[in-house]
Amino acid sequence: MEIIQGVWEVIVSIFANSGYAYFFTADGGYKNFIMLLMAFIFLYLGIKKGFEPLLMIPIAFGMLLANIPGANLAVQYHDLEGFRDLIAGRMINEATGAVCTPGLMDFLYFGVKAGVYPPLIFLGIGAMTDFAPLIARPSSFILGAAAQFGIFFTYVGAILLGFAPNEAGSIAIIGGADGPTAIFVTSMLAPGLLGTIAVAAYSYMALVPLIQPPIMRALTTKKERSVVMGNLRPVSKLEKILFPIMVTVIVSLLLPDAAALVGMLMLGNLLKESGRTERIAKAAQNELMNIVTILLGLSVGATTSADSFLNFNTLKIVALGLIAFCLGTACGVLFGKLMYIFSKGKINPLIGSAGVSAVPMAARVSQKEGQKENPANFLLMHAMGPNVSGVIGSAVAAGILLTLLK
Secondary structure (H helix, E strand, O other), X not given: OHHHHHHHHHHHHHHHOOHHHHOOOOOOHHHHHHHHHHHHHHHHXXXXXXXXXXXXXXXXXXXXXXXXXXXXXXXXXOOHHHHHHHHHOOEEOOOOOOEEOOXXXXXXXXXXXXXOHHHHHHHHHHHHOOOHHHHHOOOHHHHHHHOOHHHHHHHHHHHHOOOOHHHHHHHHHHHHOOXXXXXXXXXXXXXXXXXXXHHHHHHHHHOHHHHHHHHHHHHOOHHHHOOOOOOOOOOOHHHHHHHHXXXXXXXXXXXXXXXXXXXXXXXXXXXXXXXXXXXXHHHHHHHHHHHHHHHXXXXXXXXXXXXXXXXXXXXXXHHHHHHHHHHHHHXXXXXXXXXXHHOOOOOOHHHHHHHOOOOOHHHHHHHHXXXXXXXXXXXXXXXXXXXXXXXXXXXXXHHHHHHHHO
């Protein structure tokens, strides 16, 4: 009997000190359970539905790890001042005020907070991007810029809802439909909101094919959607090489806070277009991009602890992010209609919706909607101009917000 009792006590002790027991405690264990369910949902969306899987799956798994009680895998600091304690192996948990031991995610998160991961993601994006459609039709810059208006409209709305200016700027950047930019801005302005904003940004990027078409159809006529655009002019090798250099100089001098994102984006593109650095261009596209994506997704997901994620502000942020994205799409289409008028019917306004930064998904949506009205319509390359312009536009918008609010 003593042996049986001893074994039973060991089993009870193991369970009492396990994460399972925490779910039944009165100090919020149910919140962790809810967050684990949310992580399962996001994993389902990434794996089964293919919603931005390259980042949705690491973020969801980071969320899963962060909310396992006792695992010490949630990010516990959000400012660079706390990094000294992190290195010393002793830090203060911002949520509870308790002294704690840094975990794996605390160290990985430093790459987010220090602004390292997003620019490296931009380096890879630049190495995979063809700016020829934008160079061939520079007026596409207007559509890429117009789609960023949703960011600034939403900023005002967030202020009216009671968010601080730095928080409002972080929420508004969701409208650019650019996950790395949203993470970069939020890590600088409102790191406590990072998990919520990252999840919202990537969710809306994944839902581009569902969100954009109703807005596009509501703001255009059948005649406008049926416009067949002429072929783009050929772009020379010299133009492709000079473009990233000139954009870096012009934008970085105007907005130094945007230099990290724009500079890395254009460096990646220059590596691709120069014809002399094929090996490192491929490394930026593949090995570097893949490694940084894993680290970024995991560490961002690990910021979504139950205490920081499950609150009323999360609902407001998700709603404002959707508004920002819808307004960005609408502004792009409306400016596309203006170009349709001034070009005397030569520009299809549907390409304006591609001014958001979701590359190349937004351009594919423009193509699909155009072909629904006219099977002879091939808008993909025309829409890629505003689409890649939107990448630059979101980085510029980020620079403006950082300049004004940091």
